[in-house]
Amino acid sequence: MAHEQVESRLMAYGHTACAGCGEAVAARTVAEAAGPDVIIANATGCLEVFTTRFPRSSWQVPWIHSLFENAASVASGIEVALKALGRAGEVKVIAQGGDGATADIGMGAISGMLERGHDILYVCYDTEVYSNTGYQRSGLTPLDALTTTSPAGAMSWGNATRKKDLPAIFAAHGAVYVATSTAGFPTDITRKVKKALSLAGPRYLQIHCPCVAGWGIDSSKGIRLARIAVNSGLYPIFEMEEGVLTRVRKIKPDELLPVVEYLKEQKRFSHLFKSPGGRDHIEAIQLAANSNIERYGLMT
Amino acid sequence: MREMMEGSSAVAESVALCRPKVVCAYPITPQTHIVERLARLHAEGRLDAGYVLAESEFTAASVVLGASATGARAYTASSSQGLLLMTEVIFNIAGMRLPVVMTVANRAVSAPINIWNDQQDSMSLRDCGWIQMYAEDVQEACDMHLQAFRIAESLNIPVMVCMDGYILTHATEPVDLPSAGEADSYLPPFEPRFHLTPTDPMTLGAMAGPDAYMEVRMLLHRSMQQAAGTIRQAAVDFHEMFGRYAGAQLDTYHADDAEVLLVSMGSLLGTMKDAVDELREEGHPVGIVKVRTIRPFPRSELHDALHRARAVGVVEKDISLGLEGILCSEIRSAFCGAAETPGISSFVAGLGGRDIRKEQIKEIALGLLSDNTCRVEVTGLDHEVLWRAHEEE
């Protein structure tokens, strides 16, 4: 957290997030990059809870929270109203939520928002787990991760499914800009928010955010782990414009790390190291990272 | 000028006269003709609003929530399952004090699936913090929409205008719509008390803990309780301008000297009035109390209107399963602690589009004249079918 910290007037400190919260870093960076002329529609989740405990609020921009699954729809209503009231030129609209709000319960509303082509940037803070309700599995929880609803046991190696490919889903809907980023590199977030907001139409930014309690990590290690996720190929950082891959964050050969370096630091993957069978699972995760490197051209 | 119009078209035209800036809905029978007409008005340039095609009722309600919070006059419409799918947002809109207006084309609720009229859908949402108005005929449904926006915006409480599906939405009958100028002078442009804007950033929808939640809810409760004056004023002003008055929260028909009073909401009142005319001609002292808004609940007005009667029959198209008709229970509450209480009976009728005939209403009234004992009855049932099902069990 020592480097690249973004000072923010727009999402103020004094909130009640956990120490080391990656989502707080990311959200503050997004708010600051977007600037004051913005309206934010926030889904229910950690970010909403830790920034707006009545009667206090961290938000110095107009901000609305309605429900868990409707941030995209509320943002649609805001965007249409701004147009109808002749205020569309003055203010930009951001919808944001966690991975559960985005990949699971809010997916239908997001599909409608994208299909209708609203002028909205949707930001997903991907902690890979339902952080707010106590670390249950979401559609963006990675393979084999332990959560409170995907525990390990005689019949289980943790989460049995692979991470849902949300960027591809957004791109398939015709989102004009689709990008991934990470709390590990806040300047990357800043650049992408600014770029996204310079474009018109539906846009998507998915930010990998370490969750201290959800991942079972030391509060000082989140940012470092987020960077290892990138440099191992597990969390590819890329941009797509009009559905075409236009830019990726390359992994330099001397930066490349095996996935073990990422997995071994987190309690959610600790079961993979406790029994001999775990080796096959770690190998499968390594193959998935390799395949990301191939698919997105992260090293070429 | 009066002309023949289908109920849905007339309501859509009335909504357009209210000049909403954002309209968003999802089609569901029997609400469809309303939103189709609005789509046409929008396509023809006669509705200057953002018209959003939602992918579900849930989103439709969320879109008008967002639009209203941004300072736009916002409208939606639904029915039955659609209304139930909206429920989470419906509560939210009220809690956030957003003056949205919605038409409910009343329809039965599944299962079994049934597209015909009753009032179970909106009655099930009576506790959501919206003002609920029920229209007797197409004219009243039209007039109520203008009043609804005025009431909603002056109180920051959303309003549902409920009209019986098919019976009113699909009926063609004479309607008198105001001119655009008349509508404008009754309903001024929306001036939101608060809205989302960077020039005065505010946080809407914050989390309220046990230290604050109750107070926030009580503020809404109190506003709702104090809404009676605003509702009455909206009706009185409307009458002054357009010459039509359908009551504020209640209206009565041959009620003054009535020994038996029938209570109902919505389109059934028309049939009921014809039945009462015939009963009066036959010399029976029967009258009607029409409930126009169930929220806020006009408790003292109902007490005053009903307390002189020997018997009260609440005829309604909904049921709290395991109890009785919902309105009947609430009317009983109006007599809590009263020294003199009429015999109040619940008559559940017309569920799922079962037709209610004038003769049934007369039978209920005559039954109450001869016996005012409190009772719960379901009228118009096929007892043979029930008996056979019971045997099989």
Next chain:
Amino acid sequence: MKEIRIHGRGGQGNVTLGEFLAEAAFAGGLYAQAFPMFGSERHGAPVTAYVRISDRPIRLRSQVYEPDHLIVQDMSLFAGNDLTGGLKEGALVVVNTSGPVGDLGIAEGFRVVGVPATELALEVVGKPIINTIMVGAFAGASGEIEMDALEKSVRERYPGELGEREIVAMRRAFEMVQGAVR
């Protein structure tokens, strides 16, 4: 108050027929109400629509059980359906048929008028649009509806050449049934 019941099949314009009648009655200074026997009917399924006409405002919302008049757009509906159930003594029954009305098996006591609406529609309109023809026949046989008002309603709803052909067919039906009551 006069009550009219319309029987037809989905797609034959039954609801519109009712609206034409109500609009024409209203244009003639009366109160009127038209509504369908609401259903989730698809094309081809039996449909019922109702019209009430009165010199006083109409408040009654129940279905029509004892109609003064009956309009049957599809004679095949007589099979297996009690179309004349509740029909008042001496009521007018207007049926779309090219055969003798005696063959329809309708009970005695009603004034039955047959009109070959389908044939007429194909000949004059060029399309099987029968509701305007049936409404014309009803106006001719009942004398309760003004043709000018009907024409205005049809023209408003179907402006253009097709509507004009429908009006020609409607007039033919109106004249055809003069004095044809059984």
